[in-house]
Amino acid sequence: MAQGGLKVVLRLGSPAGLSRRTRRILIAAGVLALFAVVLFETYHVSFQRGKARLSDEASATAQGRAMTLSSELAKQRAVALILADDRDVIEGLSAPTPVRTDLMSRKFEDLRAQTGSSVIYAVDTTGLALAASNWRDEDSFIGSNYGFRFYFTGAMTTGEAWEYALGNVSLRPGLYLSRRVEANGQPVGAIIVKVEFVEIEASWRGADVDTVAVDPGGRVTLTSTPDWRFLPEPDFGPDRLVVSRPVGGSDWRLDMAVPLAPVRQEALGMTLIAALLALPLGLIAALWRQRLHRQHLRRAAEARYRNDLEQEVAARTRDLSEEIGERKAAERRLAAMQARLVQANKLAALGQITAGVAHEVNQPLATIRLLAENGEAMMPDPKAAPEVRENLGLIVQMTDRIARITSELRGFSRKARGEREPVPLIEAWEASLLLSASRRAEDRVPIRAPRIPPGLLVIGEKVRLEQVMVNLIQNAHEALAGTAQPEIRVTLSHGRRETDGAQVVTLTIADNGPGLSAEVAQNLFTPFLTTKREGTGLGLVISQGIMRDFGGRLWADPPAPGQGARFHLELLVAV
Known part of the structure; x- marks a missing residue:
């Protein structure tokens, strides 16, 4: 029965010279020794089995917590990686303007709510925060300099870095994940994602179980006991079972300490039961049989537990596989988005070429007009050849028309100044009609428009208003x-306007075509989504952004059977 080589041998006999009383004493001593061995072995086996069971349960729990922490780290790293390649972030750090930094802050704010990050912010090459998801808060990171932080210097040196530290503005601990942002091969700043793991640490608390995550130097980062943070890992002592698991995707280690007192109490209870059952020597056989039965039941329970654990691990593996598939899909969408951006750049280049052609046409056009006027002036008899004079006059009129068209094309292609000012609505409208007249004339599409008052001024910029x-x-x-x-x-x-009472004018452009489908209407202002074969999916998105810059709005009516598309352009009236 004894382990570790311990053997108890009772040899009872009737040697000569031993009295009956002596023999009884020897038999009693042997029975007591056997009883003591049974109790010792009962306690030892019960304790070891309880400890093994506790170790299995703690290992499964620690593995689950490490996998949860690893998954959260991978998700937040993906956020920093995607933002480092985002066009708005690259442009905002390359040439920061109030509009671009505001756009980045709003984008960070939306993304922070979706990903569960604590704060997302962007810094320039000196470490100065230009945009942050907490831009609305009083303790916003915008304007603070983080050039002294390791996560900034590390990202600017190696491309990415991370650091668990106490925030110098928020005074809250968190993990800072940083990624360098480059434009044309040159660093323009960095994107930083801060994660505070509040929910994860809260889930670790309770049941007298201590859980900590430690870095390679043995310093506590995440912990179920806040007083241990940033200190060396404590010594949990011999009364606790410590289980360690690596945190995937990092150099951290997760340690979980569970108390052994319940196992000792269980072992003592088993020993007491064994003592009560073993007192009558005649019940030893029954006790042994019951013990074997309990061992069988325990092994069956352990088998069920292992089976449940394997199923849980398999389910978690499937979840991770699905997450990997989602990330690959996101990478494919990113590649498609980059291809569409290339197409948008081609269209921008086409606009520059058009402006150049319009500029070059002016000189030969002026020469044609001059020759036509000189030809008319050189005719000696004003009443002679009326057909020739009429043709020369038509040439002069056509050159005037071409000159107006090229002038509007050059103005349309000119880069917007980004300023808002009073603009005569009638001038922008007439210029838009002139720029689109050639395409409408081919299909003979009439435009039924009201008379726009010449003195009606709206807030905007003429070039961009014409573009919309x-x-x-x-x-x-x-x-x-x-x-x-x-x-x-x-x-x-x-x-x-109902929201602020501002005086507005609304220009509604409607057609009698088939109208918008429900799917198209739902994604009308989503970038790169278009129903046109040669479209880029950016026209309405850019137009909506322009109207937002003007303080106005652009929206479409919901689809209705038998009704074409109706777009509304709301502009502030310049008072």
Whole structure:
């Protein structure tokens, strides 16, 4: 029965010279020794088995907590990686302006809510925070300099870094994940994602179980006991079972200490039971049989537990596989987005070429006009050859028309100044009609528009306002392909905005085409989503952003049977 080579041998006999009383004493001593051995072995076996069971349970729990922490780290790293390649972030750090930094802050704010990050912010090459997800808060990171932080210097040196530290603004501990942002092969700043693991640490507390995550230097980072943070890992002592598991994707180690007192109490209880059952020597056989039965039941329970654990691990493995598939899908979407950006750059280059052609046409056009006027002046008899004079006059008129068109093209392609000022609405509208007239003339699509007062001024910028109107007119024209009697209807209304009472004017551009489908209407202002074969999916997105910059709005009516598309352009009236 004894382990470790311990053997108890009782040899009872009736040697000569021993009295009956002596023999009884020897038998009693042997029975007591056997009883003591049974109790010792009962306690030892019960304790070892309870400790093994506790170790299995603690190992499974520690593995689950390490995998949860590893998954959260991988998700937050992915956030920093995607933002480091985001066009708005690259442009905002390359050439920061209030509009670009505000756009980055809003994007960080939305992404922080979706990913569960504590704070997301972007710094320039000196460590100065230009944009942050907490830009609305009083203790916003914007304007603070983090050039002294390791996560900043490490990212600027090696491309990425991470550091668990106490925030110098928020005074809250967290893990800072940083990624260098580059433009044309040169660093322009870094993107930093801070994670505070509040929910994870809260889930570790309770049941007298201590859980800590330690870095390679043995310093406590995450912990179920906040007083241990940033200190060396404590010595849990011999009364606790410590289980360690590595945290995937990092150099951290997760240690979980569970108390052995319940196991000792269970072992003592088993020993007491054995003592009570073993007192009558006649019940030893029954006790042994019951013990074997309990061992069988325990092994069956352990087998069930292992089976449940294997199923849980298999389920977690499937979840991780699905997560990897989602990340690969995100990478494919990113590649598609980059391809669409390349197409948008091509269209921008095409606009520059168009502006150049319009500029070069002016000189030969002026020469044609001059020759036509000189030809008319050189005719000796004013009444002679009226047909020639009429043709020369038509040439002069056509050159004037071409000159107006090229002038509008050059103005349309000119880079917007990014300023808001009073703009005559009628001038922007007439310029938009002129720029889109050639395409509409081919299909003979009429535009029914009201008279716009010459003195009506709106807040905006003429070039960008023309860009929005031209985009809406061209979209309406393209939607009328195949319509029996195509028509574009324009209405103008005045009023006050409900939110702030500002005086506004609303220009509505509607067509009598097939209208918008429910799916298209739902994703109307989503970048790179388009129903046109040659479209980029950026026209309405850019137009909506321009109107937002003007303090106005751009929206479309919900789809309705038998009704074409209706777009509304709301502009602030310059008072």
